[in-house]
Amino acid sequence: MPDLPYRRIAIAGGSRGIGAALALALAGPGRELWLCARDGPPLEETARACRDKGAQVRCHSCDLSQPGAAAAWLDEMGEGRAPDLLIVAVGIFGGRPDGAVVTPEAVMRQVIAVNLTGALALAEAGALRMRCAGRGQIVLLGSLAARDPLPDAPAYSASKAGLACYARALRADLAGSGVGVLLVEPGHVETRQTAQHQGALPLLMSPPAAAERILRALDRGRSSMAFPRRAVLALWLLDLLPAAWRAAVLARHRFSVHNLAPPAPPVARGPGGED
Ligand SMILES: NC(=O)C1=CN([C@@H]2O[C@H](COP(=O)(O)OP(=O)(O)OC[C@H]3O[C@@H](n4cnc5c(N)ncnc54)[C@H](O)[C@@H]3O)[C@@H](O)[C@H]2O)C=CC1
Ligand SMILES: O=C(O)C(=O)C[C@H](O)C(=O)CO
Numbered sequence: 322m323p324d325l326p327y328r329r330i331a332i333a334g335g336s337r338g339i340g341a342a343l344a345l346a347l348a349g350p351g352r353e354l355w356l357c358a359r360d361g362p363p364l365e366e367t368a369r370a371c372r373d374k375g376a377q378v379r380c381h382s383c384d385l386s387q388p389g390a391a392a393a394w395l396d397e398m399g400e401g402r403a404p405d406l407l408i409v410a411v412g413i414f415g416g417r418p419d420g421a422v423v424t425p426e427a428v429m430r431q432v433i434a435v436n437l438t439g440a441l442a443l444a445e446a447g448a449l450r451m452r453c454a455g456r457g458q459i460v461l462l463g464s465l466a467a468r469d470p471l472p473d474a475p476a477y478s479a480s481k482a483g484l485a486c487y488a489r490a491l492r493a494d495l496a497g498s499g500v501g502v503l504l505v506e507p508g509h510v511e512t513r514q515t516a517q518h519q520g521a522l523p524l525l526m527s528p529p530a531a532a533e534r535i536l537r538a539l540d541r542g543r544s545s546m547a548f549p550r551r552a553v554l555a556l557w558l559l560d561l562l563p564a565a566w567r568a569a570v571l572a573r574h575r576f577s578v579h580n581l582a583p584p585a586p587p588v589a590r591g592p593g594g595e596d
Contacts, residue, residue, distance in 0.1 A: 322346055322533060322536055323536055323537055323539075323540035325347070325406075325536060325539060325540060326405075327347070327352075327405040327406040327458070328351065328352060328353060328405055329353045329355070329398070329402070329403075329404050329405050329406075330347055330352060330353065330354050330355065330404060330405065330406045330407075330408070331354075331355040331356075331357070331394075331395065331398075331404035331406070331407045331408070331447070332344050332347075332354065332355070332356050332357070332408045332410060333357045333358070333385060333391075333394075333407075333408065333409050333410060333411045333443055334357075334358055334408075334409070334410035334411040334412065334462070335354075335356035335357060335358055335364065335367055335408075335410070336356070336358035336359075336360050336363040336364035336366075336367055337358070337360070337363050337367075337512065337513055338410070338510070338512030338513060338514070338528055339410050339462060339507070339510055339512060339528050339531050339532065339535075340356075340358070340408065340410035340411075340462075341363075341367045341528065342527075342528035342529045342531065342532035343408055343410065343532045343535065343536070344356055344367055344371050345367070345370055345371060345374070345529075345532075346529065346532045346533065346536060347376075347406075347536070348370070348371035348372075348374040348375070348376035348378075349374055349375050349376055350375035350376070351375075352375075352376040352377070353376070353377045353378075353379075354368075354371055354376050354377065354378045354379070355378075355379050355381070355394075355397070355398065355404065356368055356371075356378060356379070356380050356381070357380070357381040357382070357383060357385070357394050358382060358411070359382065359383070359384055359385075359411075360382070361380075361382040364380050364382055365380060368380050379397070381394050381397060385411055385435065385439035385440075385442070385443060386431070386434035386435045386438060386439040388442075390439070390442075391439065391442040391443035391445075391446045392442070392446040394443075395443075395446050395447060395450060398450075401453070402450070403447070403450035403451045403453065403454040403457055404447060404450070404451070404457065405456070405457055405458065406457070406458045406459075406460070406539075407443070407444070407447035407451070407457065407458070407459045407460070408460040408462075409440050409443050409444055409447075409459070409460065409461050409462060410460075410462045411435060411436070411439060411440060411443075411462075412435065412436050412440075412462060412464075412514070413431065413432055413435050413436065413477075414432075414474060414477055414514045415428045415429065415431060415432035415474065415476055415477055416471075416473050416474045416477065417473045417474065417475075424474075424475060424476055428476065429475075429476040432476040432477055432480055433476060433479075433480055436477065436480035436481065436484065437480045437483045437484060437487075440461065440484055440487075441484075441487055444459055444461060444487070444491060447459055448491060448494075448495060448500060451498075451499075451500040452495065452498050452500055455498070455499045456499040456500065457499070457500045457501075458500070458501045458502075458503065458539065459491070459500065459501070459502050459503070460502075460503045460505060460535065460539065461484055461487075461488050461502065461503070461504050461505065462505050462507070463481045463484045463485050463488065463504050463505060463506045464477075464478075464481040464506055464507060465506050465507065465508045465547060465552060465553070465556070466478040466481045466482075467481035467482040467484070467485045467506060468485075468506070468547075468556050469552075469556055469571075470482075481506075484504075485504060485506070488502055488504035488545070492544060501542070501544065502544060503535075503538060503539060503543060503544060503545065503546070504544070504545040504546075505535050505538070505545075505546055505547075506545070506546070506547035506548075507526070507531055507547070507548055508524050508526070508547075508548065508549050508552045509524055509525045509526065510525070510526050510527070510528055510531045511525050511526065511527055511528065512528060524549050524551065524552055526548070526549060531548070534546070534548055559571070
């Protein structure tokens with residue numbers, strides 16, 4: 322693992338999955354970890370493991386989709402204090418329920434409220450504090466689904482495309498301020514999200530492996546990164562195709578290109594025969 326120069330580190334989504342793996346990889350003597358998540362008990366478990374590695378840890382359990390929640394969390398650091406590194410690793414998948422032909426509106430609203438509104442509110446609150454401090458680094462967890470939309474998770478894919486667009490806007494806004502923005506777009510990582518998936522995911526990566534890649538990208542000063550490489554290359558090649566060919570290839574790989582799986586069995590469609 323690279324030895325990164327951050328001391329005060331805030332991780333939203335630090336209770337499980339990629340966020341927890343990043344917390345563990347960053348934990349060590351001299352590090353102050355501020356962990357936040359929706360679920361209290363797993364958050365405490367991650368905190369304990371990080372303390373065992375010598376870090377000081379503060380936990381905060383909240384729902385970041387609620388107005389004011391992001392700023393309230395960062396305010397706990399004290400007036401005028403900003404994180405050196407803020408990692409926004411919150412997210413919900415909100416896939417279409419089995420047998421449904423549309424995503425329920427309540428699910429779509431919740432996905433956007435967490436993955437987009439909540440993530441943006443936190444990044445903005447962090448950017449404000451870092452701008453005043455004249456330094457800092459923000460990491461946003463997007464997804465390859467932004468480039469390769471998942472047919473059964475349209476709200477999720479749209480939320481990640483929105484986040485990718487926001488990352489570009491934020492990077493431009495913060496240019497010259499001393500604050501950096503890294504957008505991370507993973508394929509499948511073995512977490513609670515992918516555990517719900519039926520069938521094999523051939524390019525599944527472990528959370529510690531994903532965390533290592535993210536930290537290496539930070540060390541190299543990258544502003545965006547995507548993995549695994551095989552899926553990124555496939556998407557890049559697809560982008561070279563004329564739009565109609567691209568659509569045909571995507572349709573063949575019904576579920577997802579970043580999965581690179583064989584075509585999934587046909588999905589039952591509702592009246593209107595859309596697809
Ligand atoms: N697992 C995967 O294959 C991939 C995950 N990602 C993204 O990476 C990020 C982390 O994903 P995973 O570790 O897989 O997820 P996970 O389900 O293991 O963990 C999600 C974290 O977000 C927190 N969270 C969810 N809703 C929240 C809310 N309303 N308020 C506060 N915290 C909330 C949870 O408490 C948890 O700590 C997400 O943004 C996800 O979309 C992107 C690509 C692939
Ligand atoms: O961004 C992604 O890609 C994912 O999060 C993948 C999902 O977790 C998934 O495939 C769940 O079925």
